[in-house]
Amino acid sequence: MALPVHAQNVKKVKLSPVLQSNMVVQQNQPFQVWGHAPAGTTVTIQADWMDAPVSISANAGNQFLGIIPVPAVRPGDFTRHRITVSGAGETQVLDNVLIGETWICSGQSNMQFKMHETLDSAKEVPAAVYPQIRLFSAGLNFSNEPLDSIGGTWQECTPGSVRTFSAVGYHFGKELFAKLHVPIGLVFTGIGASSAQAYVPREVLAADTMLNRVYLQPYLDSPKSKEKMDGGFTFEKVTRPFLLYNAIIHPFVNLSVKGFIWYQGESNRSERESYTRLTQTMIQSWRTAFKQGNLPLYYVQVAPFWYDQDDAALADYAFFREAQEHISSLGNTGMVVTMDVGESRDLHPKNKKPIGVRLAKTALNRTYGALSIAYQGPKFDFALFGKKEVAVHFLSETVRNGLETNNGNAPEHFFIAGADKNFYPAEARIEENHIVLTCHKVKNPVAVRYAFTNFPVTNLQNKDGLPALPFRSDDWPEPILQK
Secondary structure, three states: OOOOOOOOOOOOOEEOOOOOOOOEEEOOOOEEEEEEOOOOOEEEEEEOOOOOOEEEEOOOOOEEEEEEOOOOOOOOOOOOEEEEEEEOOEEEEEEEEEEEEEEEEEEOHHHHOEHHHOOOHHHHOOOOOEEEEEEEEOOOOOOOOOOOOOOOOOEEEOHHHHOOOEHHHHHHHHHHHHHHOOOEEEEEOOOOOOOHHHHOOHHHHHHOHHHHHHHHHHHHOOHHHHOOOOOOOOOOHHHOOOHHHHHHHHHHOOOOOOEEEEEOOHHHOOOOHHHHHHHHHHHHHHHHHHOOOOOOEEEEOOOOOOOOOOOOOOOHHHHHHHHHHHHHHOOOEEEEOOOOOOEOOEOOOOOOHHHHHHHHHHHHHHOOOOOOOOOOOOOEEEEEEOOOEEEEEEOHHHOOOOEEEOOOOOOOOEEEEOOOOOEEEOEEEEEOOEEEEEOOOOOOOOEEEEOOOOOOOOOEEEOOOOEOOOEEOOOOOOOOOOO
């Protein structure tokens, strides 16, 4: 049982705060009901879809965990259910419970970005009347040790409840609901400015030589690691290793879920290989902790941003986006591209709907088997270099209906270089399912890059409306920037 002993002097049955009325229970897999009760207490769990109750005993640490079966639901089945938990002479009832699909939404500020702050909030918020979608926003906390408690309330999706909920999370859930026609549960648990290492268990960081050296030991060797933890936010505290995992991820590890969506990266943008390793390790550690198999995690590549450096040739953020793309070499992950919906002068672009929808398309295709739903933008395959032209080809499955631009103009942000490694802007034109580039400044091109600078807002996409992934054909080392 993945619960630390925090409950001494327990006198009654107390359910985990994750389990509440109005929640969505993950369909078609065992569901855990857990909490605290006096040691030896018999706790009985009865859901209205069960023929007979399940009874378990609280252990010596005053904890109980029972497992109940959950059926699959048919599309359009929005039956409101009841779960009754009794013991020690009292009964607790979870009402208005739905059976459907539950996802965890995590990351930093662009995942936290609220619906009322978005580009289309005046239209979307008043229309968000979806009693079959349920929302839970986890309260912020920090802890040196894993916690089993969390703040937050399960709510039906209404204009009032969605207003301050994650915009990316909401649009993800709304798209799933539109296609699956089953209840959707969304749990937001993250915080702005947080670093990825904050979401990884301490023992996992310690067990990896690179992650221990880069992230864990520098923190443990600092005076910060000796401070008493409290729940107050600071920009520095959300970058400390393992504290957020303990406080806002661990409380959910007994919750049955379908998967995770993740939007984070800005706080780790100076890293490369270590970030790829860190995020892949985070994903694996969550899968281990949740004990529900190879759970999917779909994530968002950071959008273009200038970071107060108005030099269109700088590419350090592009190299970081490349490190993010490498995360998807881990099985059952997928990356969503935002190059076309970013705002180069705004770290928090307000057009969040396409991001949520693209995450949902990825889940629908990859997790739910809706193979007719396109989810990938044009992805670089190879380039053919002539003396005057370069032909850029994409993986055929990512351009199955052809190429286009979202504004009718020629494709932008292509660059080619010769053996001197100096890149120059190239003119681009679409020919069938590939791009042809020319640049009179490069006589014998040997390398091509697309959107591989810090803040290009792009227009190239496939005819499914999905943007092309940034890429480079070369493997030249990243220049060392002078600070």
